[in-house]
Amino acid sequence: MKKILTVIFLACTLVFAQEGSIKPGFQAFAGALIKLKKAEHGFHKFRLKVDVAPWAFVAEGEVLAPGGDSDVLITALFDRALYAVLAYIPDKIAAGSDGDEYNVGFFDMMLYYDEEPTSIRNLSFKLLPPANDSWAQSILDDALQSGSLLGKIWNGKYEREITKASAVPIDKAKLVTMREKRLEEKRARQAAARPARPSSDKVLFKSTRNDDLDCNSRKLTVKQRRLCKMNKK
Numbered sequence: 001m002k003k004i005l006t007v008i009f010l011a012c013t014l015v016f017a018q019e020g021s022i023k024p025g026f027q028a029f030a031g032a033l034i035k036l037k038k039a040e041h042g043f044h045k046f047r048l049k050v051d052v053a054p055w056a057f058v059a060e061g062e063v064l065a066p067g068g069d070s071d072v073l074i075t076a077l078f079d080r081a082l083y084a085v086l087a088y089i090p091d092k093i094a095a096g097s098d099g100d101e102y103n104v105g106f107f108d109m110m111l112y113y114d115e116e117p118t119s120i121r122n123l124s125f126k127l128l129p130p131a132n133d134s135w136a137q138s139i140l141d142d143a144l145q146s147g148s149l150l151g152k153i154w155n156g157k158y159e160r161e162i163t164k165a166s167a168v169p170i171d172k173a174k175l176v177t178m179r180e181k182r183l184e185e186k187r188a189r190q191a192a193a194r195p196a197r198p199s200s201d202k203v204l205f206k207s208t209r210n211d212d213l214d215c216n217s218r219k220l221t222v223k224q225r226r227l228c229k230m231n232k233k
Contacts, residue, residue: 027088028170031083036074039073046063094139104131
């Protein structure tokens with residue numbers, strides 16, 4: 001009996017230790033990014049797709065129509081009173097095939113209506129290219145298991161962190177800015193990787209092959225004048 005109690009105690013200690021080590025992060029997304037279908041049997045099917053680094057995923061599920069009114073959440077989308085908050089583990093990152101890093105440690109999501117959490121069911125996540133290889137999927141699977149140790153996270157336990165994230169949600173305009181920034185960074189990396197341009201002496205040496213060039217021009221250095229005259233002989 002004592003051995004059984006000891007095993008149970010150690011198991012509980014391990015669970016609580018793991019739970020205490022998990023520090024979830026939260027990212028809000030504007031309602032304009034959410035696709036919401038008409039309610040059926042009291043639930044709306046919803047879909048959130050984000051494909052700009054550091055995010056590349058689709059979240060799908062069903063959200064309960066508040067008070068059974070099938071028009072409330074549809075109207076809330078236009079009134080900007082509906083938004084999504086993604087819960088993730090910040091240190092679970094995967095490298096995409098494009099060379100960028102992506103957050104793939106998400107484990108839960110909530111739709112907020114008028115600053116209050118709704119009731120959702122059948123939530124699922126799917127990774128998108130370029131961060132959807134087997135390694136990224138294994139990280140997501142691990143995050144889903146680790147996140148389950150936190151229990152209910154939308155009941156006020158992380159209210160401060162969620163409120164802070166909700167104040168600056170990612171919307172369509174921010175996605176455009178993020179995409180442009182990534183493209184600029186990619187161009188900068190490509191430019192830095194290009195071979196160095198020839199030195200000025202070599203460039204001017206080539207330019208002295210032009211027979212119309214005045215070898216006595218003051219724009220040329222003494223060395224360049226000499227090279228110019230040699231090429232004209």
